[in-house]
Amino acid sequence: MMKNLTELLTTFIGPRREPDSTTPLTTCNRCQQSLAGAESYQRFRVCPNCGRHFAISARERITMLVDAASFRETNRFLASVDPLSFSDRTGPYADKVSEAQRKTGLADAVVTGVARIGGQRVVVGALDFDFMGGSMGSVVGEKVALGFELATRRRLPIVMVATSGGARMQEGMLSLVQMAKTAAAVQRHHQSGLPYIAILAHPTTGGVFASFGSLSDIAIAEPEALIGFAGSSGVYPSDHMLMLTSNQAPAGSFRSFHPVPYSFHVRHN
Ligand SMILES: [Zn+2]
Numbered sequence: 707m708m709k710n711l712t713e714l715l716t717t718f719i720g721p722r723r724e725p726d727s728t729t730p731l732t733t734c735n736r737c738q739q740s741l742a743g744a745e746s747y748q749r750f751r752v753c754p755n756c757g758r759h760f761a762i763s764a765r766e767r768i769t770m771l772v773d774a775a776s777f778r779e780t781n782r783f784l785a786s787v788d789p790l791s792f793s794d795r796t797g798p799y800a801d802k803v804s805e806a807q808r809k810t811g812l813a814d815a816v817v818t819g820v821a822r823i824g825g826q827r828v829v830v831g832a833l834d835f836d837f838m839g840g841s842m843g844s845v846v847g848e849k850v851a852l853g854f855e856l857a858t859r860r861r862l863p864i865v866m867v868a869t870s871g872g873a874r875m876q877e878g879m880l881s882l883v884q885m886a887k888t889a890a891a892v893q894r895h896h897q898s899g900l901p902y903i904a905i906l907a908h909p910t911t912g913g914v915f916a917s918f919g920s921l922s923d924i925a926i927a928e929p930e931a932l933i934g935f936a937g938s939s940g941v942y943p944s945d946h947m948l949m950l951t952s953n954q955a956p957a958g959s960f961r962s963f964h965p966v967p968y969s970f971h972v973r974h975n
Pocket of ligand 1: 753
């Protein structure tokens with residue numbers, strides 16, 4: 707699934723644009739509180755007044771999580787091809803991928819690598835919602851599976867930050883099989899007795915929730931993050947996960963607790 711290397715490098719040469727979602731805001735768009743100089747916003751993209759969690763790019767997530775200068779990225783230039791020559795009324799899939807690459811500075815919607823957290827070596831990965839809604843196509847599935855395989859091989863724990871609308875429909879069946887592939891990689895890691903921590907950011911839905919997003923040993927959800935599949939016939943949190951509140955969430959999905967800072971659910975075997 708590698709594109710021509712020259713074409714890819716051309717995409718990344720030149721001034722790097724900051725992802726739109728991480729362009730600093732001056733006021734909170736929910737409570738109108740000024741965010742100027744607010745430490746919680748500067749450091750964590752959280753409103754100090756109402757506690758709203760704003761979107762964070764994949765690279766910012768990883769920088770927040772890991773020890774300084776400890777991150778070594780893996781498979782950075784793995785990029786999607788256009789297996790179906792897909793196009794709809796909004797334009798060709800290939801154009802959307804190129805636009806997302808320019809917008810985010812990423813080759814696809816996930817960043818993976820090896821790092822240290824509190825001195826502990828880990829494999830870490832983060833999805834980027836600004837890249838086509840964090841959708842899982844061939845490249846996201848491959849990089850996530852490779853991340854779990856690397857962690858299994860090196861006997862390391864893994865931390866994955868999910869934020870996604872689900873499978874990338876423009877790649878058709880190739881996207882759907884990523885659910886089975888990532889789930890199998892998670893299972894092999896789990897059978898090796900190694901821990902997997904998922905951080906579910908807003909939103910974690912569709913095929914990402916229904917595969918590696920919901921298979922962790924420990925899941926930590928952002929406050930108010932929309933988590934689930936889609937529609938009343940979709941995937942429900944099963945009995946191995948603690949059911950959370952669902953006041954305003956669509957049927958079949960739920961929102962994590964608020965104002966409790968973090969919610970945990972643990973898999974039992
Ligand atoms: Zn606010």
